Amino acid sequence: MALTEQEKYTYRYKDLSHPIEFLDAFRTFYLEGLFTDITLQCSPGVLFHCHKAVLAACSNYFKAMFTSDMKEKSKDQIHLSLFSPTILESLVLFTYTSEIQITKQNVQSLLQAADHLQFTSVKKACEQFLIRHLDLDNCLGMHSFAEFHVCSELEKESRRIILSRFEEVWRREEFLEISSKKLQFILSRKNFDIWKEEAMIEPIAKWIAYEVDSRIEYIYDLLRCLETDLDEMYLKSALSLYKKCQLKEHKIRSLIRSALGPKSRAVTKRSTTIMYVIGGYYWHPLSEVHIWDSVKNVWVQGTDMPEHTRESYAVTSLGPNIYVTGGYRTDNIEALDLMWIYNFETDEWTEGLPMLNAKYYHCAVTLNGCIYTLGGYRKGAPAEEAEFYDPLRKKWFPIANMIKGNQLIFIYLFIYLFDLSIAYKIIGISIYIVMNT
Numbered sequence: 001m002a003l004t005e006q007e008k009y010t011y012r013y014k015d016l017s018h019p020i021e022f023l024d025a026f027r028t029f030y031l032e033g034l035f036t037d038i039t040l041q042c043s044p045g046v047l048f049h050c051h052k053a054v055l056a057a058c059s060n061y062f063k064a065m066f067t068s069d070m071k072e073k074s075k076d077q078i079h080l081s082l083f084s085p086t087i088l089e090s091l092v093l094f095t096y097t098s099e100i101q102i103t104k105q106n107v108q109s110l111l112q113a114a115d116h117l118q119f120t121s122v123k124k125a126c127e128q129f130l131i132r133h134l135d136l137d138n139c140l141g142m143h144s145f146a147e148f149h150v151c152s153e154l155e156k157e158s159r160r161i162i163l164s165r166f167e168e169v170w171r172r173e174e175f176l177e178i179s180s181k182k183l184q185f186i187l188s189r190k191n192f193d194i195w196k197e198e199a200m201i202e203p204i205a206k207w208i209a210y211e212v213d214s215r216i217e218y219i220y221d222l223l224r225c226l227e228t229d230l231d232e233m234y235l236k237s238a239l240s241l242y243k244k245c246q247l248k249e250h251k252i253r254s255l256i257r258s259a260l261g262p263k264s265r266a267v268t269k270r271s272t273t274i275m276y277v278i279g280g281y282y283w284h285p286l287s288e289v290h291i292w293d294s295v296k297n298v299w300v301q302g303t304d305m306p307e308h309t310r311e312s313y314a315v316t317s318l319g320p321n322i323y324v325t326g327g328y329r330t331d332n333i334e335a336l337d338l339m340w341i342y343n344f345e346t347d348e349w350t351e352g353l354p355m356l357n358a359k360y361y362h363c364a365v366t367l368n369g370c371i372y373t374l375g376g377y378r379k380g381a382p383a384e385e386a387e388f389y390d391p392l393r394k395k396w397f398p399i400a401n402m403i404k405g406n407q408l409i410f411i412y413l414f415i416y417l418f419d420l421s422i423a424y425k426i427i428g429i430s431i432y433i434v435m436n437t
Contacts, residue, residue, distance in 0.1 A: 026054055027096040038066075039077040040092065046085045047077075048092050058095040061118040083113045091119055102129045108145065115149045127151045131319070132369040132392045134158055136165060140174045144182065157319050163189055170203035176210045180218040183207060187225035200226055201256045209249035216247065219256070228260055235259040276322060276344060278305065278315050285311040285330055289342065303347050310336060314364035316371060318391065320345045323352070323371050328360040335360050335378040339389070356396045357385040375402055 029035050036049040055062035080088060087109050094100040100122055102110060111126035131154055134142060139161040146155035162169055169175060204222050208215045223230050238255055277290040289302035305324065313327030322342040328335050339352035355373060362376025371389040384401040
């Protein structure tokens with residue numbers, strides 16, 4: 001090699017272990033109290049000796065505190081009395097380890113602290129954890145919590161449950177404690193899943209009767225949310241009469257029925273149930289996505305499924321996603337472990353993590369925020385393996401094998417009836433009915 005060429009030659013070296021070793025070094029500094037330049041105190045006697053640079057790197061709150069003209073910039077001790085020692089310690093350790101433990105017991109407190117101190121990634125992880133544990137018993141409270149802390153995904157998913165399954169939600173104890181503003185928000189949604197306005201008399205009467213003296217004044221605003229014929233003159237005169245005696249739930253119910261016009265008790269289409277038909281078979285496997293809007297009574301076409309040569313897959317949905325798992329390719333009848341995910345809000349497909357076991361003619365169900373695949377066939381023989389996918393961990397986990405692979409149809413029907421969802425699978429065509437709220 002010529003001398004001039006040697007002078008031009010450079011070797012760019014990158015130590016891939018450097019970020020890990022760098023973080024390990026700072027964790028050692030923290031544990032041994034070396035080079036610390038700031039102390040956090042959340043309660044008397046509870047001190048955390050930290051490094052400003054580390055805190056600022058993970059939190060915009062601390063970055064602004066240590067770089068702007070705030071009085072804390074020149075201090076060597078910061079008081080954070082809003083947070084418990086356990087929560088603050090978890091966040092401090094996160095800055096030095098990149099790991100944090102989220103549980104049902106600490107998730108709300110942890111999210112509140114992460115929101116206040118602007119640990120963005122921790123707040124997002126807590127939000128995903130809460131979405132994973134949404135159900136009929138907590139969706140109302142979670143919706144309010146999400147609004148207060150500006151958690152857009154949690155707000156959307158809790159709203160989806162509230163609006164699509166309100167006839168079950170209002171029977172929960174949590175419903176009686178919601179504010180008038182929240183109840184008006186629910187009743188006024190255009191995508192509220194209700195086909196008979198008369199069905200709304202029960203929850204309104206129940207909510208008012210719970211604290212009748214303070215809530216009776218909201219009856220006008222609540223009934224206006226239903227956008228029905230309302231005899232306000234009758235309602236006002238009847239209320240003035242009823243107030244002289246004790247208002248019970250059955251009297252409120254009767255009052256509302258009398259005030260609502262006859263048209264309000266007719267069937268009205270306020271439901272936005274959407275049916276998605278995924279794939280199918282017509283001389284060859286189909287990859288189309290057909291979408292039926294029950295209110296507009298129209299069909300539209302979505303983005304085609306990427307894997308167009310497979311059939312006999314299973315379909316289920318969770319939140320805004322439809323999961324398509326397994327199946328086999330038509331040319332060789334080889335079982336597949338593929339998973340594709342269709343987001344019906346964005347009309348986009350993404351490839352998911354493959355299953356642990358390839359299978360076709362199996363069933364997929366949603367339970368407790370996870371995707372379960374059960375039974376099916378592989379190489380022409382029944383498959384007994386069962387597994388589940390956790391979207392939060394983005395990982396498949398095995399569960400105990402089924403007793404017999406051919407029992408899947410009964411489990412399939414039972415779980416879907418239990419979960420009040422509807423799904424059919426007929427030789428490669430998969431139909432799923434979901435709430436697009």
